[in-house]
Every structure is written in C-alpha cells, then in structure tokens.
Amino acid sequence: MRALIYLMFTQMKNRILSLRKKPGMLILYGFILLMVIGSVLLLIFTGEYNTKEVYADSRILYLFLCGFGLLYYFTFTTSGLATGSSFFTMADVGLLFVAPISNKKILFYGLISTIGKTVIASIFIIYQISNLRNNFGYGMTEVLALFLIYIIMIIFCQTYSIGIYVFSNGNQARKNIVKAFLFLSFGILILSVYMIILNKQVDILEAIKILVDSKWFGYFPIAGWSVMLFKGILAGSTMQIVISLALFVGISALVVTLLTAHDADYYEDVLYSTEIMHQRLKDYKEGRNVSSTTYRKVKIKDNENGFMKSKGAFVFAYKHLLEMKRGSRLIFVDIVTILIAIGAGIAGYYMKDDKSAYIFLGTIIYFQYFVTVFGRLKIELIKPYIYLVPETSFKKLFAASISSLLKPCIDSVIIFGVFALVGGAGIMQCIFMALAYCSSGAVFVGLTVLYQRIFGGQPNRVIKTFLGVLLMFIIFTPSIIATVLIAIFIIPETLQFLYTLPFTGINIICAFIIFYGCRNMLDNTEYSEGMM
C-alpha cells in the first residue's frame, strides 16, 4: 500500500512542480483558479441567493442532467460491450500489475486516481456559479450538488462499463441481452414522451420536461438517478437522496465485488481498454483527431490522384482535400456540418424573429471556434514537413490554412440555406449571416496561427477552450459594438439584413492582421511534436 500512496502523491507533486517549467501554463492555470475562486467569493459576498422574482424553469437543468446521463448511459454501455473501461494507465499495467501488490489494493488505487482526475476535470461546473445563480437562483449547495453528481456519474459510468465488459465479453448471448435492454430502455423513453404528448396535448419539449420531472424517471439508469439525486438535494428529501445514491453506490460495489471476489482476475478485463485509452491519449497529445483513430476502413481507389497538379507549398492544401475526402465522402461536409444544419433547421423553425437569428449565429460561431482551432492547420503545425519544405513561411501557412478557410464557407451555405428554407430569416439576412460566419472562421484560423506564434506550440484542449472564450471576447467585442452602433445609427430598418456587415468587415481585417503579422512564423517558431 505504501508504494501506491507514494506513487499517487509523487505523481501529483511532480505534475504541480512541472508547471514551474511552463510559466505560461502556470499563469493560465492560476487564472482559471482565480476565476473559480472569484466566482465563489462573488456568490458569498453578494448573497447566496438572488432576489429575482422569476427564475428559469428548474426542469431545464434537469434536462441538462438527463442529457448527460443518457449520453453516458449509451456511450458507456456500448463501450462496455466493445472494450470496457479502465481506471489504469499503461504504466500501471507494466509496473503495478506485475508487482507483488494485492490486486484489490491496485483497484482501490485506480479508483482513487480516477476520482482525483474527475474532480479536476469537473471544475468547470463551479465556473458556472454566476450563470446558475442568475438563471435559476441557485446557491452554493446546489452548485456543489451538481459538481458532486457529475463526479459520481463519471466514476459510476466507468465502473459500470467494466461491469458490462466482464458480463458480456466473449458471450454473444449476453451481449444481445445488454443491447436489448439498452434499446428497450430508450424505446420506453420515446414511447413515454409520445404518450405525454397525446394525453396532455403539449409540444415535444414540454413533454420531455414533464417526463424528466416525473417520479418514475428517477429510476431510469444514470440519467434518472442523477436527476433524482439533484431533486432530492433541492427538496431536502432524504428518501430521494438515499435511493439514488444507493443505486449508484450499490451497482458500483457489485461490480467491484465481482472484480475482486475470490480469485477473480480483473487485469485481463481492463487490459484491452487500457491499451485503447493509451492509444487515444497518445493521439490526443499528438494532436490527432481521436475519433478518426477508430480505424474505419478507407477504400483507396486505383489511380486516385488527390494531389492533382499541385506543387510546392500548395501541396498542403491538396493533401488536406485528399484527407478530408477520406474522412467524409462529401469532403467539406462532415458530421459537424450535418449536426449544425439540423440545429439550424430546428432553430429556424421555432425562432422566427430577427433577434433569434442573430442569437443562432452567435451560438454557431461559438462552436465554430472549437471545430477550427482543433482542425487541420493545427495538425500540420505539429508535424515537421511544413517547416522543412523549401517554400516561404507565408506561402506554406496560407496553403495549409486553405481547407480551414474554405470549410466555413461551404458550411455556411448549407447551414444558412437550411435556416432560410425553414423560414428562420430572409434570404438576404441569411446571406450576410453566412458571410459573418465565414469571416469568424478566418479569425479562428488566424488564432491557430497566433497560438503557435505566442506559445511556440499548440496549447492543449483545456487551455484552448479557456483561451478561446477570452480571445473571442477580446476580438469580437469591438466588432459587435461597431455592429450595434452602425445598426442603430446608420443602417435604415429596410436594410437591416446588413447588420452583420461591420462584424464581417472587422473580422476580415483582424484575420488579415494576424496572418500578416505571423507571416514569417514558420521561420521563427520552434517545431514541437504533439500539443503542449
């Protein structure tokens, strides 16, 4: 046990100490910590609860919990059927599993490490304090409850996934039982929503809210238990808290008992998933798209010439097209485009006024940031070729950015085409919103370049996520202010479809400044393998 405690604390200590060598990261983590502490202090000093008369419907938050729960229920069940899950790393497999230490102690170590990692990863919930207070009137108790529920959910799901793997591995009949149960449970949910719509004559959203708020939904695996636990805490209902916790803890305990009972050897059960997780983590650190490593079979056609007649720096652009073609038959149109287009269809159908159209535009621009800064240009910057090819830095940067610049253009045609089609906004307004979307895409491509210039490498996802919100605020604030002022004072109401034009113009200028300022970047920054 001493060895395990030593291992755990030494790793933690070294992780913290390693930040000394990365002052940029240290500042950023410090900033994140300050933001969290600031949010908590703000809550304390401005009073626990807000005094607004009307708050948002609590059931909306139940819906979020339910959404996460259903997503995890589905993904962890399917991953349990395929690979299982793991609390361990490959270092644990190589060094701990072969060491003369009891496998129960090692499992306990794995559980504790996972809890630690999950707590850190869930800190974003605390960050939402002010949102939760302003919208729902929640105080510290409720925020902490959400934080704990999320942690419980994640840890339970990993244990549950191992349990499913142990139960079904190598036994098709058992796999079929699990699958049947999974689809049956989702089927019951859909049927219930349908029945509520029929009986209560409400729309689909209201029907889902009624379902999630109902008593019996609390017994639905993961999603229901989480909602029941949260509702129990809100209402101070000991019964609900005890039942939901008993379901989470009871099933986890059952899996752990199965794994460690008698001579049960769980090492083999977690080995495959540990290897898969290791590969995914490696891909993630090296900046590869983790989902692309699912090793989907790609058919290579005879005489396929994806490079056409490209030469020099522009070969990067053609290479990206070829890679995109292999990722999706429709090249630029991938699952993200389709999902946003569906979102556009729903949003456009339900929200018919101009303001809502701009809210929709703002929302998809927010998502666009993540799609762009984790895109192909980033992958190119963590491979040596772009630095080695004998072409000017600017040409190479531009060529490697072309696919990322074109994607939002194609996406915008589809997304705003759908939006216009369902009547979300007029055609002219949709065209100018599409232009705004393209221009923000160019800014985000510029940010990828800027990250490399400033940090000397590509920051990891957590940092990019936090930085992104900050940078979006800095870059977009002047353009949004200019847009509002021009809209109010200059543009007549008959030409209101031009409202986004200042935003588009400023974005294009910003993107140009970033590219021009970083034109020699490949000569001046250092190549670093993987993300920082």
Next chain:
Amino acid sequence: MLVVNNVTKKYGKLVANDNVSFCIESGEVSLLLGPNGAGKTTLIKCISGLLKFSGVIEICGYGNKTLQAKRYLGYIPEVPSLYEMLTVWEHMEFIARAYSLENWRERAENLLARFELDDKKKKLGRELSKGMQQKLSICCGILPEPKVILFDEPMVGLDPHAIKELKNMIIEQRQAGNAILISTHMLDSVTDFWDSTNIMIEGKIVDSRKRSEMEEAEEDLEDLFFRITKREN
C-alpha cells in the same frame, strides 16, 4: 557541406547544446555519439531548422533557415512522423510535389522496393507498423536527393533486411559526394562506413576523431566511446 559553428541551444536554464562546432565535408559520414540526454537530437533538430539556436549553421554554404538550404537537406527524424490518411505512395508524391521534384517516380519506386514497401503502396500511414513507418520516413527523407542528410537513430525498429539496405544506401550516398550525419547508439551497425565522429556529453562535444586517426592509433570506436563517457561521468 555542413558547418555547425558555436551553436548553443537553451531551454530556459537548461543548456541542451553548448557552443557546439564541427563540419562535415562532401562524401563524409559523420557519427554523432553520446549517452541519452547528451543533446544529439536537439542538435539535429537545430540543424534541420526546426529549433531556434544561437550560432551559425550552414548547409552547402547557405544559412540553414534559407530555402536553398532546405532544398539540400534531408532529415529522417527519430520518431517517424507520417500522415495517417495518406498512403505510402501518396507520401512519396507529397514530398515530390512539395519539393517540386522532376522525374521522381522511378526513384520513388526504387526506394520503396529497396525497403520492401512496394507491395504496401496503398496502405495508409496509420496502417503501417512502427518499422514500416520508419522505412517510409527514410524514403521520404531521401527522395528529394539531398546533399546533406541527417539521420536520427535511423536503425531503431528496422528489421535486419532494412538495416542492411539502409547501410548500403548510406554508403551510396557517401559515394555520391553527400554529407551524412548519423546520431546513433548502435555502434556495431555503423563501424563499416563512418569517417568521423563527434562525441557529445551534456550538450558539449567532448571529443572529435577521424577514422584514419583512430586506425593509425589502433583505437576501437566502441572502446573510445566507453572510455570517454565513463571518464566524463
């Protein structure tokens, strides 16, 4: 052909390369030896133009960051870095087009055949084993017919056939008048063809020898390496 003059590379307070100087002439195979963490890979990355440094590095008379220098340079990294969604052949085509090469197809075919990759032309980068990735990485580095070639641990992960082929290729490159720098720990595999060596410890070159000098003094490369690294430690 390759001049490294007073090159210093620092990571914060850590001096990875400390005032390193040497040069490699045309038709010379030079070894860069040293224990782990001596700064060999850092130096090779500096020469390749992948890292910033202070000092001077010239490739065929051009500063290593210039386009002319890049045209003359071939770099085979320690860890192969391939595109997972390009096939073996497409990697060759990519390099040929990026370097604007002419009449490269036959050469590419030959290279792939030599490393037994000719039957795997349609395999994607992600489908290759580590050894195959290393072979392809070597082919990519050699295809532009560089005048200065940097190999960072090129034998790691290769099967005996590929090691033999790589040795032959290095000898051919030397005969063609190219300058070759090899960083390796596998001393046995390079004893046949090296011309000079620089031994690095803690970022500094602590000894430089020519093969002719050592042969005159009846010294053995491995003995020299162990003697120096032991003494320094």
